[in-house]
Amino acid sequence: MAKILVVDDEVGIRELLSEILYNEGHTVEQAENAAQAREIRLRLRPDLVLLDIWMPDTDGVSLLKEWISQGLLTMPVIMMSGHASIDIAVEATRIGAMDFLEKPISLQKLLKTVAAGLLRNRTLQSSNFKTPRSVTKEITSANEDSSWSDTCLVPIDQNGSCKLGNVSLDQPLRDARDAFERVYFEYHLMRDGYSMTRVSERTGLERTHLYRKLKQLGITSTNRRRNNDSK
Structure with missing residues (x-):
């Protein structure tokens, strides 16, 4: 159904989440650190990422910021932690994470959050959505009387139509x-x-x-x- 990347330095958590998601019909790959996550992100192009905040080399929030700065946040990212403060969770969602799951993660909460993330991903992909930093595009039009420039703050499809999600504004x-x-x-x-x-x-x-x-x-x-x- 979907390609999901699970990033966590605890092997037990990785395997448990992967087994649950695999049983739901998804393709799942695991990464134990940020280095592996970077490689799999480029190779797999996942539809959704479950990303642990506390990892030994590069923490999840830093990796999230890295993907944003490089224009690689093309999929929903759900942060996970059993130790992070509310401030860190809020910061992660503020800069681009879709949601935050607190460990231990209940089965119902996991499946509901993943379903919401995949729904969002399908909506964004169907409308050619870009990352938040790249959705502003200048469009210039002219008529017989004057020329003007306007700014569309939502993605523009191949036909030049402004769209919000899959909703055309034209x-x-x-x-x-x-x-x-x-x-x-x-x-x-x-x-x-x-x-x-x-x-x-x-x-x-x-x-x-x-x-x-x-x-x-x-x-x-x-x-x-x-x-x-x-x-």
């Missing part, structure tokens, strides 16, 4: 809003295991309104049948 507002809301709710449904209760709480919509909105957007009951409100 369409009527109503269509763009519906497209964005569809991506938004599908993301939260997958993130929260299709629990309508949790999605309702996270999005701030009452359940009745939420059901109505999903029906309006064409998100069918087939997509929601895994609803697990009892949790």
Whole structure:
């Protein structure tokens, strides 16, 4: 299904996470330090990286910064640690990590976070998303009366269309809003295991309104049948 790189200096944790993800159908490679992670990152081009913060040679936050500076953060990175402070976790997510998992990592939390990361990766790849530092592109247009330069702060596809995720901004507002809301709710449904209760709480919509909105957007009951409100 997806290519995942697990980076951790503790062999037991690497093997446990790899076994879980392998059983979910993913291709998994392991790295015990930053040097191995760099090599595998270039060779494998993973769809997602699970990256430990505390490692003996180069720590995970430093490696994350390195990938960002070199334009190699083309996949979601989920940080892991059993000893890092909240400040370090916040700093990692601020500079580019997608999320943070605290050890020991529960199976449910691992799978939900990985699923959210892979969903984000598919969305970014489908829209030719670049890293945060490279999404600004100057586009210049002219007409008979004047010329002007504008700045598009989102990726531009091969047809010259500004896109946010897979939502084209070169369409009527109503269509763009519906497209964005569809991506938004599908993301939260997958993130929260299709629990309508949790999605309702996270999005701030009452359940009745939420059901109505999903029906309006064409998100069918087939997509929601895994609803697990009892949790």
